[in-house]
Amino acid sequence: MTVLDTNFLIDLLNDVPGTSEVADSFQNPKTTIINVFELYFGAERSDRPKENILKINLLLKSIGLLELDKAATFSAASIHARLMSIGRQIDP
Secondary structure (H helix, E strand, O other), rough: EOOOOOHHHHHHHOOOOOOOHHHOOOOOOOEEHHHHHHHHHHHOOOOOHHHHHHHHHHHOOEEEEEEHHHHHHHHHHHHHHHHHHHHOOOOO
């Protein structure tokens, strides 16, 4: 499974050369609900929020969405705690 992060999605939205070709090579790409939050947050803080939200909505129609449920949050918390305990802290 290919999960597209916020930076890659922003590159798609900004038509960064080569990004669309890479995206087209993925079968059934997905993103997370957290990435969606980050996109909308950035759009709301931009100079053109309405325009950017429309672009995000259009992009998200072509990408599957991985929802955040209780099982996923438990797994994420467990992994995060384990990484912290060995000195490899990452952003949640």
